[in-house]
Amino acid sequence: MLDQSPNRPALPAEIARRRTFAIISHPDAGKTTLTEKFLLFGGAIQMAGQVRAKGEARRTRSDFMQMEKDRGISVSASAMSFDYGKFRFNLVDTPGHSDFSEDTYRTLTAVDAAVMVIDGAKGVESQTQKLFEVCRLRDLPILTFCNKMDREARETFEIIDEIQENLAIDVTPASWPIGMGREFIGCYDMLNDRLELMDRADRNRVAESIRIDGLDDPKMEQYVPPQLLEKLREEVEMARALLPALNPQSVLEGHMTPIWFGSAINSFGVKELMDGIGRYGPEPQPQSATPRQIAPEEDKVTGFVFKVQANMDPKHRDRVAFVRLASGHFMRGMKLTHVRSKKPMAITNPVLFLAADRELAEEAWAGDIIGIPNHGQLRIGDTLTEGEALKVTGIPSFAPELLQGVRAGDPMKAKHLEKALMQFAEEGAAKVFKPMIGSGFIVGVVGALQFEVLGSRIELEYGLPVRFEASQFTSARWVHGPREAVDKLVNANKQHIGYDHDGDVVYLTRLQWDIDRIVRDYPEITLSATKEMM
Ligand code: GDP
Numbered sequence: 001m002l003d004q005s006p007n008r009p010a011l012p013a014e015i016a017r018r019r020t021f022a023i024i025s026h027p028d029a030g031k032t033t034l035t036e037k038f039l040l041f042g043g044a045i046q047m048a049g050q051v052r053a054k055g056e057a058r059r060t061r062s063d064f065m066q067m068e069k070d071r072g073i074s075v076s077a078s079a080m081s082f083d084y085g086k087f088r089f090n091l092v093d094t095p096g097h098s099d100f101s102e103d104t105y106r107t108l109t110a111v112d113a114a115v116m117v118i119d120g121a122k123g124v125e126s127q128t129q130k131l132f133e134v135c136r137l138r139d140l141p142i143l144t145f146c147n148k149m150d151r152e153a154r155e156t157f158e159i160i161d162e163i164q165e166n167l168a169i170d171v172t173p174a175s176w177p178i179g180m181g182r183e184f185i186g187c188y189d190m191l192n193d194r195l196e197l198m199d200r201a202d203r204n205r206v207a208e209s210i211r212i213d214g215l216d217d218p219k220m221e222q223y224v225p226p227q228l229l230e231k232l233r234e235e236v237e238m239a240r241a242l243l244p245a246l247n248p249q250s251v252l253e254g255h256m257t258p259i260w261f262g263s264a265i266n267s268f269g270v271k272e273l274m275d276g277i278g279r280y281g282p283e284p285q286p287q288s289a290t291p292r293q294i295a296p297e298e299d300k301v302t303g304f305v306f307k308v309q310a311n312m313d314p315k316h317r318d319r320v321a322f323v324r325l326a327s328g329h330f331m332r333g334m335k336l337t338h339v340r341s342k343k344p345m346a347i348t349n350p351v352l353f354l355a356a357d358r359e360l361a362e363e364a365w366a367g368d369i370i371g372i373p374n375h376g377q378l379r380i381g382d383t384l385t386e387g388e389a390l391k392v393t394g395i396p397s398f399a400p401e402l403l404q405g406v407r408a409g410d411p412m413k414a415k416h417l418e419k420a421l422m423q424f425a426e427e428g429a430a431k432v433f434k435p436m437i438g439s440g441f442i443v444g445v446v447g448a449l450q451f452e453v454l455g456s457r458i459e460l461e462y463g464l465p466v467r468f469e470a471s472q473f474t475s476a477r478w479v480h481g482p483r484e485a486v487d488k489l490v491n492a493n494k495q496h497i498g499y500d501h502d503g504d505v506v507y508l509t510r511l512q513w514d515i516d517r518i519v520r521d522y523p524e525i526t527l528s529a530t531k532e533m534m
Pocket of ligand 1: 025026027028029030031032033034147148149150151262263264265266
């Protein structure tokens, strides 16, 4: 199957076997369960459940995690790598907040494909729809898993129609469910003419797979009860007549999604999905950058930071920058150029994330995600190269839409608060502004829930209770322009000026009128609602 890159024959086999993807779903559809089964079949862990068990042990340490759990927000495992057959899968976690954070969008810039998990009884839910639209912006290929078929689900055609209509994407059935709920016995594999039967007795066992010579094969009668068989034959015939056949190119272009039906908790349908990711999912794709695109097969190593996470290990106040390798063959100890600062960095202790554990990465290839522990030099959007001044593009930064003031519960702790806030600003968890006049800080976020998350994290990770309060400002604009013009604006508008965590000047206001006035009075200045992340 490594003959998959007819367009890019130069792709080394090590790169061609990589599949880097994220799971998009609505909370409760089964993302965690499916992830566990991926890891189980990927041999990364012995028994499904370990991820969760470990995760939970960790979660109990922290009320923040408790809050995540209570609200159905998934804990960020960030990135996991495992082998499956001849493939190396890199699964990047999308934070499942119902209030969107920028993190979610950025995660999707680091993957080549997405697996969309839907609940067979609920169909396309709001969060799935939103995430799907982000994938669509990048034409990401999408493979669909319809989960919980062991429960009462909707009719198969209804599910497929709903996806086609709500998401405006062609759907092609890769498998067809036989029965549903208590009667669900398995699926007919439409691509390989096999019967896959679910093992209800042992949830971690892979289903029995039986080679079938088409639906009329008399063998079918041995396994499928007569009413179900009749329905199956009818439905498959209709599906073949009415629904588009699988077109791998169209899948790669993001216009068609193959759908597998299954039950993650029963380990059913998961292997077929994994085979599908290997077979129909894209290999590492070229990365947009200035002044030129980066091809994965280039000899030289390049990569970019799409996520920064602080305090992953409460004992070590380290930060880990998650880097997606865009090209080349990375070896531990390599010196890479940090393009923004033009400084060399020796990458001596990069980590790979195998299941829930970290491991030193001796080597990695384009498509892989490595974690680089650092003290804050690496920021979201940064590019690493072997010397060339390339800048990866397309990592979004969002305008903070909600502003609030924040103060330490204990005024003596203002300095500590500043440190905590700066760290979260670096992670991209919030925008933080220090007003030029007055005390305290102003925090800007995209969704209201982020204030709460931030408050809990500051309290937990820094032992600092904080108070959020209404801010006199509602909008923030970064000020760009020649030095003198910026100074002039600052001096004349001190009440409105703040500095972000990089020390860049921000104009704060509650009136659009003020913004219009600045634009009019300072022709050399431009105001922008987002800060470019590079
Ligand atoms: P997430 O919020 O998307 O990560 O969902 P989880 O994986 O935590 O699953 C949500 C709930 O659905 C849990 O109680 C799971 O045990 C359950 N669940 C997951 N997959 C299945 C399935 O195939 N069948 C049934 N009946 N329940 C499932």
